[in-house]
Amino acid sequence: MEITRTNLYILISSLALCIVLIIQVNWLIETAKIKEALFNEKANxxxxxxxxxxxxxxxxxxxxxxxxxxxxxxxxxxxxxYYMKFYDFTMQYSLEVMEKKPFSQSNTYNFNPYPNEPACFAHNLEDVVRRNGWELKLLLPEKKQFIYEEMGPMFLTSIILLLIVLLLFWKTLKSLISEKKLSEHTNDFLNNMTHEFKTPITNIALAGKIMMKEDFVNQKEKVRHYSEIILEENDKLRLQVEQVLSLAALERGEIPIHKTELDMHQIISDAIKSLKIQIEDKEGIIQMQLDARKVRLKGDKTHLTHAICNLIDNALKYSNGCPNIHLQTSNHEHNIVITISDLGIGIEKEFQKKVFDKYFRVPTGNVHNVQGFGLGLAYIKKIIELHGGTIALQSEKNNGSKFIITLKTDENEV
Amino acid sequence: MKTKFKILLAEDDPNLGALLSDFLEAEGFDVKLCKDGLIASQALSEASFDLFYWT
Structure with a gap:
């Protein structure tokens, strides 16, 4: 894997952050230990x-x-x-004077075998009572509480600050990665666009040059032919510009969705009708299996037809030989499920999630055998989402692709 | 007699192919247009060309 500068920066800063975290936690533990030692000292x-x-x-x-x-x-x-007040050590306590247990050796000691038992400090009373083995015991049940209270504000601030730093680091990282991805895609898009625009521009220029060069006075038919080509190419350019503009507008939320009562089967047949030329051109076969019974929903006719059109067009474009496209609808609860599957070239696993990203095109090296900006699926996804639906992809390399659209139908329909 | 140079032109865009071959023919070349590489390689094996141009 190539280590870019950005990746290196991310790695170093993550590492630094981790070390700071560890140091901070260490400090906290150290402080707790010191506080406890101080507490014991004071008690003794x-x-x-x-x-x-x-x-x-x-x-x-x-x-x-x-x-x-x-x-x-x-x-x-x-x-x-008196002494507790003197040492600023006020807390609940209880005391015992009792016979020394045999295992304690030192003059002063403390032991705390169970976490829930009070902290216990003992002092030999041999100076006071001549009888051997008497000791004075001080029991402090609130030892932990006392330490926590002393550390509380520091501990809390550290934790909150650490969480904030971690959160911001994560957010920054995420936006950096997405910006990077977007800029990569934008580059791809620009490459694509220049290629797509180059052919019509060349054609118009070429047609103009030929018309300038040749004497067409007596050849009305030829003048007509070249003019047609110029207009056709001009149309292509216009369409491409519109495509880009419409997606940009959609992105900014400027395209209003005009919802009307629709019949989804009608939309599908409209889409197929408008693609008739392309289908015949490729000698494609479209198999329909429209089993859905609830087909009515509220949606934007133009955009939905466009979306279905785009999907069928993709299936046509990415099929080798004669395209064989399967169109299926069914109902699932209150949803209509539309599946459009082909037996085409399919999409590799690693690209399946990305195909819905703007400007993403499955890399084919420098071969531009199929035209497109990488906007189609992004547009479709956006439209479907604006209708409250979902779109999913199932595909396997060289084994066709299957797009599944789920849309809510009008619920009150039986 | 002046011999015409023969050009094999492979171009998938139909308009560009037609225009280019018209243009080149007007310039005095003998142009054979093929719409993809497969047809072009077939044409190459059937006849000889002075120039093979593809985009």
Missing amino acids: IVLARTSDALAADTATCQKMEAGVGAEEIHKIDSLFK
Whole structure:
């Protein structure tokens, strides 16, 4: 695959964005860790200071030798309150004075084996009570909440900003890709248009040159012949210009759809009638199987006829030898389904989605064996969509194409 | 006698083919017009030409 400059830019910026994302998430996790460490530190300091204060209070110490009663607990509690306020550490807590469990070794420690249990901090009371193995426990059930609250605003802003950056990056990327595609198609279109316009222009010039050169005074028949050619070519040019203009107008929403009551079968037979010359020219066969019973709908007669015409014309153009076209209608619930299939050259899988894009033509190299601007299917799709319908394509290379149009019929019809 | 140069012209657009061959004939060439490559190659095998022109 060729790596273009744009692709390289996209790749680098995506990579940079990913790294920034990872760094940001890392920062958040780091901050959370630091906040937790700070929390633990504070809890332990509060514990240590309380225990120190208890140790300094000899009267209470002596009382506690005998056992911990309500008075002592109250004393400890007021000390706790004081130090918690001192360290700006106000939150719910509970405390216990109990015998030390055998597995704890260090002087101060904290453990938190279950996420839903309160954070637990303990401090040995050997300075206070001479009896060994007493410890003071501080239980803080709101530890997580406290950390989240401290981190909340930062966390939220980071997430929102990251989401905005990601969204904008995605939008920018999408519009860049679609712009690029459009510019490619526009190039194709310009190439096509110059080719399509060249032949009529050459023909008109050539006819003029011949008429200038030869003495036609006595050959009215020849003058007539060349004039006819000039007019014919002029007509072709006019048609092509109109095609381009009408699609551009449709794109801008300037073509109003005049909806009237229509019979879809009538539209189909009108379309076939107007293509009679082309069909006979190619010795084409059209098989009709019009089984639909609900055929009435509200739509624009001209545009719908044009759309069907275009599809049949495509089937004629892209068939080798004598075209064999199958036209079928049926009802599905309140919809009429029109299928137009041919046994022609078909469309490769990779191009099937693109054929409805404006200016897209299945690449044939530099061979312009079939004329067209790549606007036909885009126009058809637009028209069908303006009627609230859908168009789908089933095709296989060298095995024909099948276009399926689904349109809503008038529902109240039985 | 001056011999005419023979040109084989392959062109699928009928108007352009007719006009070009008229023009070239007026210029004094002997033109054979074919509407596609298959017919042109057949014509090439049947007769010799001084110039083969296709677009």
